[in-house]
Each structure stands twice: as structure tokens, then as C-alpha cells.
Amino acid sequence: MTTDALVASLERAGHRVTTPRRVVAQLVAGREGHFTASDLVDDARRRHTGIGRATAFRTLELFTELGLVERVDLPSGSHAYVACDPAHHHHAICTGCGRALDVAESGLGPALDGIARRLDFQITSHRLEVFGVCAACRRGAAR
Amino acid sequence: MTTDALVASLERAGHRVTTPRRVVAQLVAGREGHFTASDLVDDARRRHTGIGRATAFRTLELFTELGLVERVDLPSGSHAYVACDPAHHHHAICTGCGRALDVAESGLGPALDGIARRLDFQITSHRLEVFGVCAACRRGAAR
DNA sequence: ATTTTTGCAAATCATTTGCATATAT
DNA sequence: ATATATGCAAATGATTTGCAAAAAT
Numbered sequence: 001m002t003t004d005a006l007v008a009s010l011e012r013a014g015h016r017v018t019t020p021r022r023v024v025a026q027l028v029a030g031r032e033g034h035f036t037a038s039d040l041v042d043d044a045r046r047r048h049t050g051i052g053r054a055t056a057f058r059t060l061e062l063f064t065e066l067g068l069v070e071r072v073d074l075p076s077g078s079h080a081y082v083a084c085d086p087a088h089h090h091h092a093i094c095t096g097c098g099r100a101l102d103v104a105e106s107g108l109g110p111a112l113d114g115i116a117r118r119l120d121f122q123i124t125s126h127r128l129e130v131f132g133v134c135a136a137c138r139r140g141a142a143r
Numbered sequence: 144m145t146t147d148a149l150v151a152s153l154e155r156a157g158h159r160v161t162t163p164r165r166v167v168a169q170l171v172a173g174r175e176g177h178f179t180a181s182d183l184v185d186d187a188r189r190r191h192t193g194i195g196r197a198t199a200f201r202t203l204e205l206f207t208e209l210g211l212v213e214r215v216d217l218p219s220g221s222h223a224y225v226a227c228d229p230a231h232h233h234h235a236i237c238t239g240c241g242r243a244l245d246v247a248e249s250g251l252g253p254a255l256d257g258i259a260r261r262l263d264f265q266i267t268s269h270r271l272e273v274f275g276v277c278a279a280c281r282r283g284a285a286r
Numbered sequence: 287a288t289t290t291t292t293g294c295a296a297a298t299c300a301t302t303t304g305c306a307t308a309t310a311t
Numbered sequence: 312a313t314a315t316a317t318g319c320a321a322a323t324g325a326t327t328t329g330c331a332a333a334a335a336t
Contacts, residue, residue: 016310016311018309018310019309036300037300037301038299051317052319053301053318053319054301055317057300057301058302058316058317073220073270075270077214079300092258092262092264092266101264104261107258108251111250111251112273114250115235116275119235119244119278120277121235121275121277122281124274124275124276125273125275127218127270127272127273127274129269129271130268131269132259132266132267133264134264138265159291159335159336161335162334164291179325181324193292193293195293196326197294198292200325200326288336289334289335290333291335292331293330293332293333295329295330296327296328296329297327298325298326298327298328299325300323300325300326301322301324302322302323302324304320305320306319307316307317308315309316309317310313310314311312
């Protein structure tokens with residue numbers, strides 16, 4: 001996800017393109033793995049952007065609404081964000097490098113159908129988070 | 144999950160069985176749906192148990208470690224707990240009544256295998272949360 | 287006796303909000 | 312011009328921690 005793509009989406013959705021939002025977009029685009037809101041705030045301060053805490057949170061919230069960023073809950077219980085494609089999907093989060101790989105939806109359908117049927121439960125939404133080690137980290141770790 | 148079962152598990156795991164822990168066990172056992180730690184603290188105060196905030200959090204953490212209670216992340220992003228069987232499983236959370244139904248693991252395996260293969264990702268754990276409306280609430284709502 | 291647990295109050299975090307000012311349209 | 316967005320600092324909420332006193336083994 002590039003800075004430009006983030007900014008373009010903002011504009012397309014009718015939000016104002018401001019300098020602070022550009023900066024946050026840049027910080028988000030520059031991230032590899034997942035990060036917390038506070039990570040981003042620290043990042044902003046460290047780089048002497050004049051971005052305030054509130055703006056960082058608000059912009060992150062906005063990006064989340066637009067589906068440009070997704071909020072994930074780590075096993076530790078803390079909240080993190082990852083940049084992502086607007087299409088619906090899930091993430092496989094590598095515990096080695098923190099990167100999030102996109103998981104295509106396919107494959108889950110039958111399992112969800114089974115659950116719905118067995119429990120007589122009408123599913124309206126679901127969330128799958130997969131944790132593990134990515135190929136690169138497996139190779140790296142074996143070094 | 145009964146108070147006794149919770150207390151018995153505590154004992155079995157070599158933790159001291161204290162009055163505050165009994166009380167928290169009772170409060171947990173008395174809950175129907177999911178609840179936050181703060182809910183429990185309020186509950187404790189309302190009933191004039193002498194339980195402090197810290198104890199409530201610590202006991203909840205202990206129960207979680209023992210697998211007697213599970214921490215779930217609601218779509219809102221807030222943390223909640225549900226009493227549950229120690230066996231590994233997931234929950235289907237009803238947005239109507241807040242109750243959590245147990246989801247047997249079966250059915251997810253193939254989907255996870257597919258994900259692991261497609262992404263070349265070694266899965267170590269995963270979390271599935273399903274949200275929707277249970278049969279009782281559907282009937283109730285249709286009343 | 288000894289170790290674990292408790293309650294309290296204070297500390298720490300994360301996140302949100304009010305509001306006057308600044309900025310994008 | 313006007314609506315929207317910003318920064319600040321203060322408010323809020325959730326959770327954790329230090330520590331002396333209390334309770335369980």
C-alpha cells in the first residue's frame with residue numbers, strides 16, 4: 001500500500017487531503033508489519049512531524065473506516081493495525097517478522113456453513129486470525 | 144460452568160483457594176453471556192463482596208490461564224470474557240443476547256490447511272470469532 | 287513458619303473529547 | 312466564505328503495580 005494510494009482513497013471518499021493526513025499515510029505506507037496506534041504516534045514524534053496524538057488516532061480510524069487499514073487483535077490482547085487491500089479478507093500474522101499476509105476468503109465458507117447449521121446460528125460476520133511463521137522467517141530462523 | 148468446577152480446577156492446578164477467588168468464581172459462573180473485567184468489578188461492588196479491582200483482574204487472568212474462561216475481542220474492539228470448557232474451541236457470539244455458543248473445531252481444518260499451503264505459512268495458532276444471531280433470538284425477534 | 291494472595295491507592299497506558307485555531311475546499 | 316480538520320491539554324477508561332497486611336498451606 002503506497003502513500004499515494006492511501007491519499008487517493010481519501011480523496012475519492014470525499015475527505016479532505018491535509019498535510020497531517022498525508023504524513024500519517026506515509027507512516028502507514030512505510031510500515032512493514034503490524035503496528036499499534038501508539039507506535040505510529042511515537043514514530044510521528046521521532047520524525048518531528050508536528051502530528052498530534054489525536055490526529056494520529058483520528059486518521060487511523062478514518063483509514064480503518066475506508067478499509068485501507070485493518071485492526072487486528074493480537075494474541076496478547078493488544079490492538080494493532082495493518083495496511084491492507086480494501087477487499088474483505090483475513091490476515092496471517094507472522095510472529096517472526098510481524099508481517100501480515102493476506103488470506104483469501106475461500107476455504108472458510110464450508111466451515112462457516114457447517115457451524116451455522118450445527119448451531120442453528122445465523123452468522124452475520126466473522127473474524128479469523130491466523131498466527132504462525134512465514135516462509136521467509138522459517139528460512140531465516142534456520143540460518 | 145459451575146462455581147464448584149471453577150474452584151476445583153483452581154485447586155487441581157495447585158493454586159490457593161481463597162474467599163475472593165471463590166467469589167469471583169461465583170460471579171463468573173453466574174454470568175450468561177460475555178462480560179468485561181470492569182463488568183465483573185462493578186458486579187462485585189454492587190453485591191458488597193469486598194473484592195478489589197486488582198483481585199478481580201488477577202483472578203480473571205488466572206482463570207484465563209487455566210482455560211476456564213476465554214478472552215474474546217468483540218467487533219467493537221473491547222475485551223470481554225466468557226466462561227468456557229477447557230478444551231480448545233471457538234465461540235459464536237450472539238449479538239442479540241450476548242451469549243457465546245461453543246463452536247467445535249471440526250470443519251476449520253481443511254480451510255487452515257489450504258491457507259498454510261497457499262501462503263507457505265506454518266500455522267501455530269489461530270482464532271476464529273463468529274458473530275450473529277442465535278436461534279432463540281431469531282425467534283424472539285420475529286415475535 | 288512460610289509462601290501466596292489481598293486490597294488499596296497510585297501509576298501506567300491507550301484512547302477520546304472539548305474547543306479555539308488553522309486549513310482545504 | 313464555510314465546513315472540516317488540527318493540536319493541545321485535559322478527561323476518561325482500562326489495566327497494572329508496589330507494598331504492607333491478611334490468609335492459606
